[in-house]
Amino acid sequence: MKRIAILLVIVMFLSACKNSKSDNKSENENTKPVSLTAAGATFPLPFYNMAFETYTKNTEILLTYGGIGSGGGIRSLKDKVVDFGATDAFLNQKEEAELTAPIVHIPTCIGAVVIAYNLTGVEGLKLSNQNLIDIFMGKITKWNDAQLKATNPGLKLPDMNISVVHRSDGSGTTYIFSDYMSKINANWEQSVGRGKSLQWPVGMGAKGNPGVAGTIQQTVGAIGYIGSEFAFAQKIAFAQIENSAGKYIAPSLESISASAQGEIPSDTKVMLTNSSDPNAYPISGFTWLILYKDQNYGGRSKAQAEETVKFLSWIIEKEAQTMAQQVNYAALPEKAVETAKEILKTVVYNGEPLIKK
């Protein structure tokens, strides 16, 4: 008898839970403010964390961002489980065709990939394009190699093996780096190519920017590539890179934003690497938020669509862009902001533009 009583209590409790849950839900739809979910690239994570938090504080719109990698961001958008995704590499035609509906790209800031190294007593290392290629192809294996000495006549380079460190996980950082390497060297383009992860001819892998940075900092003689925001925040030694004008440029917010001074196509889908600007740091790139052009999908409400576009219009404007600089990204140039605004005007809900002209 006692057992039955307990069982009954449990059953009642369970059904009560179920009821209260469904009650809440119907209430939510009417009163609770809209919440937006996004996921994707880890490269702009510090910026997004800050911007999302500030925006939530100011507007009471609950924003959540999952830093799961660009590939994950694209997949989440494809599965329609997020309001918008984030990626460091724009989707090519084939990738866009795999989605069920057209999407748009909104650039949010500019980051760079720096070549970090660990050599005691060596500061201001310079790397020519050929040096960079030879090191990451495994042709230069010693720090006192004659070619490195020729680029750095003033430096005392030690007789030490070079330990190349690259990312072991797929990453937009790797994409930007390999895109640059492919642009400066045809041999690299053919044998290694560009991608979020690669078949590396040499070196060892570490997970994430923190992994690569940690490995470099722990290993004398190491060299590798990491996101500029991370290198700046961690004060890691990085090399000056020869740009397309033949000048050696250290990565800085100025030299990174210089890379975006050229023409920007109307869909903003452009890689900024190897910029022709003589003051530009050559391994730079946009990072994008991506969203469906028609926001009426998967049962999303119009309010949700409106808030999505509102947030995206905010993140490209001055307040958010200043935040980007605080966490070591370069702000979008004026032209890119204008282009992005035009793109946002084309986003619709049931064929109706969400931003009124």
Added chain:
Amino acid sequence: MLNGEKITKTILFLASLSIILIASGMVLSLMEGTIPAFNKFGLKFITSTDWNPTEGKESYGALPFIVGTVVTSVIAIIICLPLAFSTSLFIGEIYRGKKIASFIGTMVDMLAGIPSIVYGLWGFYVLRPWIVEMGFNDQGYGVFTAGLILAIMVIPYATSISVEMIKMVQNDLKEAAYSLGATRKDVVFNVILPNARSGIFTSYILAFGRALGETMAVTMLIGNSNIIPKSLFDTGNTMASLIANQFGEADGLKLSSLVAIALLLFVITGLINGLGKMLIKKI
């Protein structure tokens, strides 16, 4: 009327059934996920050394990771063997019942409970610099370093099971041997070992199985190069570590290849554990 025993039986039955459902569901979904990879590469997937995710040239093979997994685990077992064997004899026979034995026994159990990330961190900051200092290689990463950390991680497993097996040897046998004038050495090698042999062997099999699937600590120390290591101090990668590293960005054929590697790992560890179970039954 509902009856207590019946309810209990039903609940127990449902719980056990759920284990079968979960396990078979896992295998099925893994198998489904591997279809694109095996369709494309066939059995070459197991023998190919390529791991090229570049678009247009995509080609995946599991051999470097199978080699990396087996080599690190074998290194681990070779290092673990003498240590775990001596410790288990110490705890289970020579100092059995003494305070020192129970203290060491507790320490062994504690080592078994340390999360793998802690081993990894210790390996990264302490073990790796030693490897560099001793001049084995330039950066301290590699299959040997990973094998070493795995050895430390699996010693407690091998030890505690071995201790139980040694303790299970009947006292009558040992006493009989002593009464015949056998020395302690004689008893250990002629009475205890022959009796506990298959149990001790099983403990190593289980330790090996655990070493195969260990992920975090290995990822932090192996160097994550997707190639077959040329020497013990070369960097490499294991199956589990590769999956942990690459699943985030993976899709399409690459995702399918990672799932295929997961299935291979599942099968290999399943076989190893099955072997262990078979041997333990023979006691």
